[in-house]
Every structure is written in C-alpha cells, then in structure tokens.
Amino acid sequence: MDLKLQQYINGKWVDAKSDNTRTIINPFNQEIIATVPEGDESDAKAAIAAAREAFDNGEWAFTPATERGAVVRKIAELIERDKEELAYLESLDTGKTVEESRGDMEDIAGVFRYYGELADKDGGELIDSPVPNSISKVVHEPVGVCGQITPWNYPLLQASWKLAPALATGNTLVMKPSEITPLTTIKVFELMEEAGVPAGVANLVLGAGDTIGEELSNNTDVDLISFTGGIATGKKIMQAASVNVKKLALELGGKNPNVIFADADFDLAVDQALNGVFFHAGQICSAGTRLIVEESIHDEFVNALVERVKKFKLGSGFDEDTQMGPLISADHLAKVEKYVEAGIEEGATLAVGGKRPEDPELQKGFFYLPTIFTDCTTDMKVVQEEGFGPVITVEKFRSEEEAVKLSNDSIYGLAGGVFTNDIAKAERCAAKMRMGTVWINEFNLYFPHAPWGGFKQSGIGRELGKLGMEEYTETKHIFQNLKPEPINWF
Ligand SMILES: NC(=O)c1ccc[n+]([C@@H]2O[C@H](COP(=O)([O-])OP(=O)(O)OC[C@H]3O[C@@H](n4cnc5c(N)ncnc54)[C@H](O)[C@@H]3O)[C@@H](O)[C@H]2O)c1
Numbered sequence: 001m002d003l004k005l006q007q008y009i010n011g012k013w014v015d016a017k018s019d020n021t022r023t024i025i026n027p028f029n030q031e032i033i034a035t036v037p038e039g040d041e042s043d044a045k046a047a048i049a050a051a052r053e054a055f056d057n058g059e060w061a062f063t064p065a066t067e068r069g070a071v072v073r074k075i076a077e078l079i080e081r082d083k084e085e086l087a088y089l090e091s092l093d094t095g096k097t098v099e100e101s102r103g104d105m106e107d108i109a110g111v112f113r114y115y116g117e118l119a120d121k122d123g124g125e126l127i128d129s130p131v132p133n134s135i136s137k138v139v140h141e142p143v144g145v146c147g148q149i150t151p152w153n154y155p156l157l158q159a160s161w162k163l164a165p166a167l168a169t170g171n172t173l174v175m176k177p178s179e180i181t182p183l184t185t186i187k188v189f190e191l192m193e194e195a196g197v198p199a200g201v202a203n204l205v206l207g208a209g210d211t212i213g214e215e216l217s218n219n220t221d222v223d224l225i226s227f228t229g230g231i232a233t234g235k236k237i238m239q240a241a242s243v244n245v246k247k248l249a250l251e252l253g254g255k256n257p258n259v260i261f262a263d264a265d266f267d268l269a270v271d272q273a274l275n276g277v278f279f280h281a282g283q284i285c286s287a288g289t290r291l292i293v294e295e296s297i298h299d300e301f302v303n304a305l306v307e308r309v310k311k312f313k314l315g316s317g318f319d320e321d322t323q324m325g326p327l328i329s330a331d332h333l334a335k336v337e338k339y340v341e342a343g344i345e346e347g348a349t350l351a352v353g354g355k356r357p358e359d360p361e362l363q364k365g366f367f368y369l370p371t372i373f374t375d376c377t378t379d380m381k382v383v384q385e386e387g388f389g390p391v392i393t394v395e396k397f398r399s400e401e402e403a404v405k406l407s408n409d410s411i412y413g414l415a416g417g418v419f420t421n422d423i424a425k426a427e428r429c430a431a432k433m434r435m436g437t438v439w440i441n442e443f444n445l446y447f448p449h450a451p452w453g454g455f456k457q458s459g460i461g462r463e464l465g466k467l468g469m470e471e472y473t474e475t476k477h478i479f480q481n482l483k484p485e486p487i488n489w490f
Pocket residue numbers: 149150151152153154158176177178179207208209210212213214217228229230231233234236237251252253254284285286386388414454458459
C-alpha cells in the first residue's frame with residue numbers, strides 16, 4: 001500500500017507521540033490491512049497549536065480567495081488522477097462495493113471543484129448606508145481554527161464536505177477521521193500537501209473520539225467544531241464546545257421516511273425503496289429505512305420487495321457481482337442484531353432476513369441479511385430508532401394527512417421521500433415534512449450545489465451549497481464616516 005501511514009502535523013508526517021498504533025481491518029474477512037498511529041490528547045494539542053499559529057501568523061487567511069480557490073481545484077484534479085486508488089482504499093476500509101466507492105470519488109472531486117470555484121465569488125456587499133457621507137460594507141472572514149470530526153460510513157465524502165469549504169474560506173483545520181476507517185483521509189492529506197496547502201493550515205490526527213475528539217471539542221484554541229456522526233456523540237460535543245462558545249456544525253443521525261402512494265410508478269418505487277436502504281448495507285444516514293406504504297398497495301409492494309431482496313448477492317466489495325457488502329465491524333453487527341431482536345419482541349413481523357447469512361464464503365465477514373419488518377407501528381423502537389443497517393420497517397397509511405403525520409413522528413428530521421404521480425400532492429407533502437431534504441420520486445440523491453443537513457435532532461447547520469461555505473465564515477460590518485463630527489453629548 002503506497003500510503004504514508006502517519007499523522008500530518010504542521011507540514012510533517014509523524015507517528016503518535018506515544019508510539020502507540022492501531023490495526024485497521026477489512027470488514028469482509030477481518031484481515032489486517034494497515035497499522036496506523038494511535039494519537040492522543042498530546043498529538044491533538046500539537047496539531048491545534050500548528051493550526052492556531054498558521055491562522056494567527058500565517059498567510060492563508062489573507063491569501064486572495066482566487067489563489068485559495070485554485071489550490072482547492074487542484075485537489076479536485078489530484079483526486080480525479082488517483083480516483084482508482086482512492087476507491088480501492090475506501091472499499092478495503094469500509095467493505096462497500098468498489099462501484100459505490102468509484103461513485104463516491106466522483107462526488108468528492110466535484111465537492112472540491114465546486115468550492116474551488118465558489119471561493120472568490122462572495123466578496124461581501126456594500127450597504128446603501130442610511131447615514132450621509134459614509135461607507136457601509138459587509139465582509140465575510142474565516143472563522144479561525146476548525147476541528148473536523150468524521151464518521152466511518154462515508155470516510156472521504158464526509159471529510160470533503162468539511163475540508164473543501166474550510167480551505168476555500170481561509171480557515172486552518174485539524175481533522176480527526178473515524179479511528180476505524182482512516183485510509184482515504186490519509187491519502188487526501190497527501191494530495192492536499194501536493195496541491196500546495198501550506199504547512200500548518202491542514203492537520204491530520206488519528207485516534208479515538210474520547211481522546212482526540214474530546215480535545216478538539218474542549219480546547220479553547222479551536223474556534224469551530226464540524227462534526228458528522230451519531231446524536232449521542234453530537235450532544236457530548238455540544239456540551240464540550242460551550243467552553244469557549246465554539247461555532248458548531250452538526251450532521252447527525254436520521255430515521256428517514258419513504259412514503260409510497262398507491263398512484264406511484266410501482267416499479268420505480270420498488271427499485272428506489274431498495275436503493276434507498278441497501279446501498280452500503282444500510283449504513284447511510286439518509287437511508288429510507290422507514291417505509292410508509294398506502295394500505296391499498298401494501299401487500300403487493302411488500303411482496304415485490306421481498307422477492308427482490310431474496311436475490312441479493314452479498315460478498316466482497318471487489319467482486320463486481322456483489323450488491324451488498326458487510327457491516328463495518330463486529331460491534332456494529334451485534335448492534336444491528338439487537339435492534340432486530342427488539343423488533344421481533346415488539347411484535348413486528350419478519351418478512352425476510354433477520355439473521356446472518358449461512359453462505360460459507362461470508363463467515364469471516366460482518367455480514368447481515370437484508371431484512372424487512374411488516375406490521376410495524378410508529379411507537380415501536382425498531383421504527384423510531386436509527387438501526388444503521390440493512391433493515392426496513394413497513395407501516396401503512398390511508399390518507400395523505402396520515403402519511404405526513406407518520407413521517408414527522410420522529411426525533412429525527414434529516415431526509416425523506418415521496419413517491420406519487422400526483423405532483424401537487426407530492427409538493428403538499430414535501431411542504432409539511434419536517435426534514436432537511438425531501439426527494440420526490442427519487443431517493444438519496446445529493447450534489448454539491450444544494451445544502452444538506454437536518455431538522456430537529458438530526459443536526460445543526462448545513463453542509464454543501466453556499467450555506468456549507470457560510471458555516472466557515474464570520475460576518476463583519478465595517479462602517480466608515482467620511483465626514484466625522486464631534487457629537488458633544490457629554
Ligand atoms: N447527517 C449526516 O450527513 C451523516 C452522514 C454520515 C453519518 N452520519 C451519522 O453518523 C453515525 C455513524 O457514524 P459513527 O458510528 O462513526 O458515529 P460516532 O458518533 O460513533 O463517531 C463519529 C466520529 O466521532 C468521533 N467521536 C466519538 N466520540 C467522540 C467524542 N466524545 N468527542 C468527539 N468525537 C467523538 C469518532 O471517533 C468518529 O470519528 C450515524 O448516526 C449516521 O447517521 C450522519
């Protein structure tokens with residue numbers, strides 16, 4: 001593996017100060033694929049100090065946005081140059097199919113290109129001042145030192161949503177990827193160094209959340225935390241970040257409704273219901289795991305899903321016939337199994353799946369069969385909680401109002417879908433569904449131009465789009481009196 005298996009601090013590739021290491025395994029067969037440094041608070045402190053120095057006394061914040069944009073676009077070019085290697089590493093690390101990883105790499109290059117092009121498009125604005133003989137202008141400045149923490153399910157995609165806008169707006173940063181899937185994030189730091197990101201501007205620390213992650217949240221030299229991960233972790237970060245009132249961007253979990261009306265295109269809805277959940281074995285924040293089907297087509301729709309699910313090919317992400325790979329870890333597999341047990345105990349009916357596969361080829365990996373529960377009610381834990389695995393729950397509805405009510409009966413508000421050929425009805429539902437993204441006759445589509453993020457406990461703020469860039473800026477009003485006179489009040 002041609003990869004610097006180290007941390008990157010102040011422009012240097014380094015081991016952990018403690019010399020501790022962590023092994024990284026392939027979830028398909030539990031083979032060791034790499035050994036990386038296991039940093040701790042002292043490594044995090046060194047990286048934060050480098051980022052603080054680079055922001056306070058370096059040039060990056062005052063580099064013309066046009067030049068910053070060119071560096072960010074160069075990163076996009078290098079990602080495209082190395083996309084096959086990056087896709088290989090992502091599938092090796094996460095178990096997802098290499099086709100999915102190739103798609104991720106295209107998306108990721110697009111994110112860096114989008115923010116590279118947006119970098120110098122917002123020079124602020126002149127205000128038509130109400131005060132005679134004055135100049136009033138609004139400018140956007142970088143926030144400062146940004147702590148960036150990412151999850152294991154889309155390691156490089158979620159990293160790109162943070163790195164690209166932060167660099168484009170002149171911030172410095174310390175990134176901590178998930179300790180179990182660091183490989184593509186290491187690679188992109190190699191590419192950022194090659195693209196000319198100055199020493200100290202982007203720093204990479206490797207290790208656990210309760211050491212490095214907590215240091216980033218607690219350290220008063222960090223001005224912003226951008227976190228993507230589970231709600232429980234997000235709440236801990238919110239509390240820790242209050243130490244110096246950090247700016248916060250939180251992209252948290254989802255339990256995403258997918259509403260299927262009887263007047264939908266049936267085959268499209270079946271296909272999209274499967275795509276909406278079983279990509280990456282359901283380990284997707286916006287997976288449409290909460291299926292809500294109009295009663296009149298419920299049985300036919302469920303039967304169609306079950307027949308398709310029974311034919312799924314599970315296997316290695318590097319086998320081109322594979323449709324679904326393993327879950328990320330033994331711990332996560334155990335969590336999904338407990339989640340399914342709870343569904344059975346609550347009275348949901350197992351229509352298909354609900355156990356590990358028996359295929360001898362799959363016994364070394366963390367595999368779980370695609371699973372569908374019917375006879376589900378909104379009060380069930382298996383309906384309300386994010387299982388983060390290949391598990392669909394199915395509820396019925398009889399009216400548009402009931403469909404929307406069920407969709408909104410959740411602590412989450414990340415994303416949702418509506419399938420119908422009555423576009424007026426789709427728009428009415430979309431207007432009432434309390435979530436950051438609503439797809440109509442589509443599911444799990446996203447691109448750099450449109451903002452992404454959650455209502456309610458699915459998060460705070462937005463990534464992607466212009467809002468994703470604004471998250472990394474502070475807004476300043478500069479007022480100049482051209483004919484100043486004493487006020488003589490006192
Ligand atoms: N909203 C989105 O866009 C989005 C995208 C991807 C994943 N997710 C969510 O992420 C979750 C799955 O990812 P995960 O299992 O890696 O989540 P997680 O919360 O367990 O870990 C996420 C990151 O936080 C770090 N961390 C753990 N404890 C920490 C602490 N106390 N302080 C600081 N950092 C800490 C981890 O090391 C990891 O890097 C799911 O809930 C999924 O919905 C959301």
